[in-house]
Amino acid sequence: MNRFAALLDRMAYEAGRNAKVRLMADYFASTPDPERGWALAALTGALSFANAKPGLVRALIMERADPVLFEMSYDYVGDLSETVALMWPRPEGALAHAPPLSEIVAGLASLPKSALPGALAGWLDGLDETGRWALLKLITGALRVGASARLAKTAVASLGGLAPDDVELVWPGLKPPYPELFAWAEGRGERPETTDPVPFRPVMLAHAIEEADFSQLSPGDFMAEWKWDGIRVQAVAARDAAGALVLRLYSRTGEDISPAFPDLLEALDFEGAIDGELLVVRAGRVEPFNVLQQRLNRKAVTGKMLAEFPAHIRAYDLLAEGGADLREMPFRTRRERLAAFVAAHPSGGRLDLSPLVPFASWAELTAARAAPGAFGAGIDAAAVEGVMMKRADSPYLPGRPKGPWWKWKRDPHTVDAVLMYAQRGHGKRSSFYSDYTFGVWTKGEAGDVLVPVGKAYFGFTDEELKKIDAFVRRFTVNRFGPVREVVHEPDAGLVLEIAFEGLARSARHRSGVAMRFPRVARLRWDKPPREADRLETLEALIR
Incomplete structure (x- = not known):
């Protein structure tokens, strides 16, 4: 555990990507199985412990x-x-003892809830401050050391000269502590192969395009399609060894979400793997994202829910057909095969093809992005987030390679709102008030009042964060546990320009509206709070 704690501690203070990869690679090369495998699982977010929660630590x-x-x-x-790592008082006479990471993982996974407090206290007693900090980060699932799952896999690949994509391709069939993966990476074993007839295939992602990027790109090299406001899924169907058809629906991260969408699985009648967008379609029209949310993150769905919110897949890409893997084919070829595939397998109206957006110049694509209804999206225009640009010759690659695919979202909505409450962030932001609740004006019984409409914790620079933090500390008027209320009056307060992707009505929010992807776009030091926007302005956007 001490070595894993030291790795996390060093990575938390290391800013460089390559340096983080070297730290992880050195750890993996010098640490035996299964310790390094459990460390890799922790770094990639593959560990979760049902009974170990922050409340237990408190x-x-x-x-x-x-x-x-x-x-x-x-x-x-x-x-x-x-806080707990620094405050934890070791009992007098307790001996320093750092248990192996594998022992801790086994205990967290297998101990009954009643036995976990005593075990956790014993581990904390035996560890030093850094070890306690690493253990508690492991339990709470918030390592926050600036290393993505992709970066950790890159470090494993470097052990034997593999490409990161090689690890990505075999990853979905692996389970911690990954002995076969390390054996392959170090040249001691064969490439791991999955026996799952319907495996998840790592998705290909796009980079957000900037204005300067267009001058480096040729319109003739790309094909475009609408970017729909749903969630990215992968529908996979194949026959097992007994000849039975097995169907599975995966999220973008590889989570099996099949149980939540039995209506969709019952309708699918193909053998292959489709990359597409999960939507709710009613009366031939794509519903807004807030309607789809009624079906998401549910362990069980009722018959009424299935009838009111019918699930649908709008297909983007064909990754496999029958037993053939198509990912190395050019996008243009896969797209042609996808069109024929969807036409042959309509799946009871639960599957259709995402239409291409014809264009010959960036100016034409700009016009289509601004007015999708006039360029083929028709009645579904409100569900279009923007456009996707894909090189016609691009294979389907795991991860987010820069160049083949670009996403160009429609311009966000903006609103001027007043900062009302602030809370400390986590990790490197734990010493700053970086999570903000903001509101707009509406009519109250005694005149205009501010009503909260959203929360945001990103979009600002480090320098802007310091200025907001200083404002919060100086103008706190009340406290509610870890939350500070700051001054928010017509002539005293801080106005934030908030950018967001969309709005929906919400009975759970006091304002009656819910923002999608809100972030701080600008600090309006020049604007008094009384000139911030009104709730009626937001409600008009929903209509």
């Missing part, structure tokens, strides 16, 4: 330390794991 420190002192310290530090 309860333990409340027993060992003064509760008021803990609350004051937590408010100052802002990070639960760091």
Whole structure:
């Protein structure tokens, strides 16, 4: 555990991508199985522990330390794991003992809920401050050391000269602690092969295009299609060894979401793998994202829900047909085969083809992006987020390679809102008030009042963060646990320009509206709060 803790500690202070890869690669090369495998699982987010929650950690420190002192310290530090690691009092006579990472993972996964507090306290007693911090980060699932799953896989690939994409392609069929993966990477074993008849295939992602990128690209090299406002899925169907048809629906990250969409699986009647967008389509029309949300993240669905929110796939790409893998073919070829495939397997109206957007110049594509209804999207125009640009000759590659695919979202909506509440962030932002609740004006019983309409925690620069943090500390008027209320009056407060992708009505929010993907676009130091926007302006966008 000490070596894993040291790795996390060094990575937390290392800013460079290549340096992080070297740190992980050195750790993997010098650490035996299964320790390095469990470390890789932690770094890639493949570990979760049903009974180990932040509430358990809070309860333990409340027993060992003064509760008021803990609350004051937590408010100052802002990070639960760091606060507890520093405050944890080792009992007199307790011996330093760092258990192996594998022992901790096994305990967290297998111990009953009643036995977990005692086990966790024993581990904390035996570890030093850095070890306790790493253990608590592991439990809370918030490592936040600036290393993505892709970066960790890149480090594994470097052990034997593999390409990161090689690891990505075999990853979906692997399970921690990955002994076969390390054996292959180090040249001691064969390439891992999955026996799953319907495996997940790592998705290909696009880069957001900037104005300067267009001068480097030729319109003739690309094909365009609409970017739909749903969630990216992969529908896979194949026959198992017994000849039975097996169907599975995956999210973009490879999570099996089949149980939540039985209506869709019952309708699919093909053998292959389709990359597409999960939508709700009613009366031949794509519904907004907030309608699709009624079907997401549910363990069980009722018959009424299936009838009211029918699931649908709008196909983008064909990754496999029958037993043939098509991913190395050019996009133009895959697209032609996809059109024929969808036509041959309509699946009861639950599957259709995402139409291409014809264009001969960037100016034509710009016009289509601005007015999708006039360029082929028809009644579904409101569900279009923008356009996707894909090189006609591009194979289907895992990850986000720069160049083959670009996404060009429609310009976001903006609103001027008043900062009302602030809370500390996590990880590197734990010492800053970086999570903000903002509101707009509406009519109240005694005149205009501010009503919260959203929360945002990104979009600003580091320098802007420091300025907002200073404002919060100076103009706090009330506190509610870790939340600070800041001054928000007509002539005193801070106005934020908020960018967002869309709005929906929401009975769960006091304002009656919910924003999609809100972020801070600009600080309006020049604008008094009384000139911020009104709720009626937002409601008009929904109509």
